Amino acid sequence: METRCSICGQARAFAWHPGLLKCGNCGYVWADLDFSFDQAREIYAKSYFFGDEYIDYLAESDILKFAFRKFERKLIALFPGRVEKPRLLEIGSAYGLFLDIAKEDFDATGLEISDDAAAFARKNGHKIIQADLLSLGTAEEYDIVVSFATLEHLLHPEEIMRQVYRLLKPGGYCYVTTIDIESPFARLCGRKWRMIHPPTHVSYFSSRTLTALMKNAGFSVLECGPVWQYRSLDAALLPKYENSILYKAVNRSGLTRVPIPFNFGDIIGLLAKK
Numbered sequence: 190m191e192t193r194c195s196i197c198g199q200a201r202a203f204a205w206h207p208g209l210l211k212c213g214n215c216g217y218v219w220a221d222l223d224f225s226f227d228q229a230r231e232i233y234a235k236s237y238f239f240g241d242e243y244i245d246y247l248a249e250s251d252i253l254k255f256a257f258r259k260f261e262r263k264l265i266a267l268f269p270g271r272v273e274k275p276r277l278l279e280i281g282s283a284y285g286l287f288l289d290i291a292k293e294d295f296d297a298t299g300l301e302i303s304d305d306a307a308a309f310a311r312k313n314g315h316k317i318i319q320a321d322l323l324s325l326g327t328a329e330e331y332d333i334v335v336s337f338a339t340l341e342h343l344l345h346p347e348e349i350m351r352q353v354y355r356l357l358k359p360g361g362y363c364y365v366t367t368i369d370i371e372s373p374f375a376r377l378c379g380r381k382w383r384m385i386h387p388p389t390h391v392s393y394f395s396s397r398t399l400t401a402l403m404k405n406a407g408f409s410v411l412e413c414g415p416v417w418q419y420r421s422l423d424a425a426l427l428p429k430y431e432n433s434i435l436y437k438a439v440n441r442s443g444l445t446r447v448p449i450p451f452n453f454g455d456i457i458g459l460l461a462k463k
């Protein structure tokens with residue numbers, strides 16, 4: 190068991206939850222396990238997106254794309270007056286829903302471990318790399334690297350971010366969203382917080398430790414704070430109320446597909462510059 194924290198370097202970790210260690214100095218929480226690239230591919234088989242973690246990932250495409258469009262507008266605004274499309278890499282591109290939006294403004298590539306998700310995105314015309322990020326060779330290739338709700342799934346995030354720094358051109362940007370284990374809501378829930386589920390969630394950051402991660406990798410952190418999320422009534426109600434008269438009436442009106450914003454403050458976004 191490695192008790193040295195990869196964020197602050199101190200060896201003061203203690204067992205916090207079955208399978209999870211917490212740094213007694215900076216509060217970073219990580220899973221006390223290791224798996225290979227091939228083992229990770231098995232974890233993120235089709236059942237992860239359809240049954241295990243998500244009920245039906247693609248049934249929520251319209252709502253997910255609504256949220257991705259907001260991120261995309263924010264990111265393209267970082268390149269004012271740019272004629273050629275900035276080169277973008279998305280780590281953990283899943284079924285390519287962000288790429289569907291980003292391709293309008295960016296020369297976009299996805300990095301995805303799941304066979305099913307990668308095949309789906311390729312069928313929709315996207316460039317998908319199916320490899321370990323740490324094995325990618327070309328330095329200073331991208332103008333921006335983004336990652337949505339993926340960092341918490343990655344072992345050795347400190348190595349990942351050093352590699353992202355290397356892959357970016359000088360002045361390039363990195364935007365990541367992840368879960369915040371020190372947010373008031375996560376603290377209130379304690380060990381029952383909905384985001385605590387190793388082995389799929391293995392790295393648990395806060396604004397403080399995520400900022401430290403990026404600075405350790407060489408980045409300047411421009412902003413870090415909670416981000417809004419969106420759900421449909423379908424996603425919230427369908428498993429329980431699908432057969433109720435009220436649900437059927439609301440469904441006929443189309444209201445069950447309206448994106449409903451919510452913000453528990455426990456998902457954060459960070460923008461950094463090389």
Ligand SMILES: [Zn+2]
Pocket residue numbers: 194195196197198199212213214215216217
């Ligand atoms: Zn620490």
